[in-house]
Amino acid sequence: MATMPAFTRKHEAPAASVPAPEPVTRAARPRAARDPFRLRPLPHDDIFFYCKRIDNSRLVREADPQARGACWSAIGAACLLLVLLTSAFAPTAMTTLAGYKLEALHAEERRLLEERRNLDLQEAELLSPARLDQLAHQNNLVTPSSNQVIHLDKPEGEVAMVK
């Protein structure tokens, strides 16, 4: 069997200082002096391999009519799976998001109700009879007698009023 060293050696350019050995015949084949450090030749060492260039450029994979379908099927299946998963989990996610919003709105409602109570309290303090009396005195106003009070008919759509 050819080995990689023999294979590579075959492609090495012969050295110029090394003369070409003479053809050896049977009669006058002298036994060459053996290099003691040279390994014995391996079996089939004299078999030479050569690189055969194969041109596969004309080789074209045959189109698989089923592959396209399989590909699209896979894509479709994946999309379907995605839709199913989304349909399955989206309500939960939306519920969670809605829950966040709902709790935030509840907190906002409580805050606004509390703010309204605070404003009611402030309004009540501002409308305190003692305060109104003090303001009247400061502005030199007196309580009218009953014959000085004239009640007008209430027009429709009046907005400002005192309770």
Next chain:
Amino acid sequence: MERRLTWLALIIGIWGAAILANLISLQVVHHRAYAAKARAIQEVVVQIPAPRGTIFDRNGQPLAMSISTQSVHVNPQKVPDIGVASELLALVLHLDRAELESKMRAAYESGRGYLRVKRNISAEESESLRKMALDWIGIATESQRHYPKGELAAHVIGAVDFEEKGNAGIEKALENELRGIPGRARMLTDVKRRGIESQQAQEPRAGTPITLTIDERLQFVAEREIAAAVAAHHAASGSVVVMNPYTGDVLALASYPTYDPNVPPQPGDDPSARLNHAVSVPFEPGSVFKVITLSAALETTSLNPESPINCNGGKITLYGRTIHDSHAGMGVVPMKTVLARSSNVGAIQVGLRVGQTNMNDYVRRFGFGRRTAIPLPGESPGKVRKLQYWGKTSLPSVSMGQEVSVTTLQLAQAACVIANGGSLVKPRLVLKKGNQPEPAAPPVRVLKPDNAITMRQMMEGVVLVGTGSRARLAGYSSGGKTGSAQIFDFATRHYTHTYNGSYMGFAPLTNPAVVVVVSLNGTHGEAGFGGQAAAPVFKVVAGEALRIFDVPKDLPETENARTLVTRNEDLDDLAISDLGAGGPNILEDGDEEDAAPGAASAAAAAAASDAASVGTMVIKGAPGPTVPNFRGKTMRDVLAEAAAKGLVVLPEGSGVARVQYPAPGTPLHEGDRIRVQFAR
């Protein structure tokens, strides 16, 4: 290749199976345990606040309401450095650093794990503390009660303690209705403790809003006037009650001294300021009680306003005891004059005709001696002795308002009997609970309608010619009775020179819209008598009440020429005359105090001319037409006769004319109107 794929599939299958097995283990086998753990971490129980019910006046003005506030507390055991912490908190909460640090150190050394730093912090302060995110600082939401009108109706509304539990007034009486029950909800939170979902575990029940019968405008006027009167007459205390005589609605209930329920009681505060003098402090009413005596006489005897009563010159001796009038000289006078001039002797004579049994009966029928059941804690029933404990002198004493103790509210309730035509209506303080109107107790008949009207007319005489001239209203007819009772000193067992000056009245006369009772306790001298001290308060309060409720006038504004004979402003109705220092009990001996000379001579002149009716008038100018007698005529006849003569008649009721004012024969002047009461 296929073997590889097979091995790969096998490995993946084993892996998948392992995952599935773990899933089943987590979500099926150990589901409950892990769910419980998750709940413990994610779920928080939040309290849903239920604010305490708001208290409104009859016009919807809030008198008491609760709002949420936030308070800051720290755990002294977890504070890393008390000095730094106190400086930080003092900076954020605007507190005194040294004081805060000492408090925190004391709490730390005593091992306390909770110390409230400040209550009612602002939103900015709360936000600043939250942003710090320190585990030893906690912010709690609390409810705080506010009384936006300050001292207004403090004794009616009451106050709450630090746990927002009522401890006085309506706050205490209706604690169960006002108190809200907070709810609980389980909230699912995320890692940042934001709420995702909540589920109500216990529904909150907000406190029921209460609407009172009080009108804050009238309440303010009543409080202002009684405070001024107490200050002006150096009295110890005072009270005013304003009622609607038909429904029993308490429109105003003022007590002085008063307090601000927003300010918790401090050590050293005067406890009498928190005492409701109108309801909880009984007193001897004095001459005001003669109204009851005369009412009982109209009901149980044959006496009428014209019946002659022998005042015996202002002095009577019974069972060894001498009783005097506050002014001498009255002889035989009509019964209506007894009331107008507030004769003690006359009242005793009337009381003797009524008798003990009837007197006791009618005193109790008028509501004295028992609570009115108004929803205010600490109401006193007053004191009326049981008949078996009446002594020989009890009837004379009770006849002139002694030996009984009553509250201002009871006097108002009794005045309503006369004002509304003879029915006892219970005082009502709560108009609505939530949206449900409170039903009024059915009235109980005490007097016949005719007698009630007769009493009204006699009480008008008190205003026109008697001791209540200072209560006269411009544009409105009114009736009333003054009272000036000396206060008994239990230590020395003698009556003192301090008085309970009171005035009980109503207006207008024919169809009373308001009843006002004023009581000043601990006044001094003549200026402290009911006609001097309490009547002017009635005038202002009743005038304001009539203006607020837009009651039409029944008299012309200007004073007509019908001036009064006597100088009534100098008359007094002192139930017991001035005794001097250390005087004995008035029922054993009496003393005389001379009234002003003008009044005395005028009183004598009036007494001498008492054969005429109490409505005797001095006519200035030429005599003109007189009031015709409509009594016994039908309404058609009365109106026809009035139209023919060009007279203005104000009819009331239906049937036959029973009572008219002015009385027949009275001179008429331009603009005068004649009120005629019809009955079947």
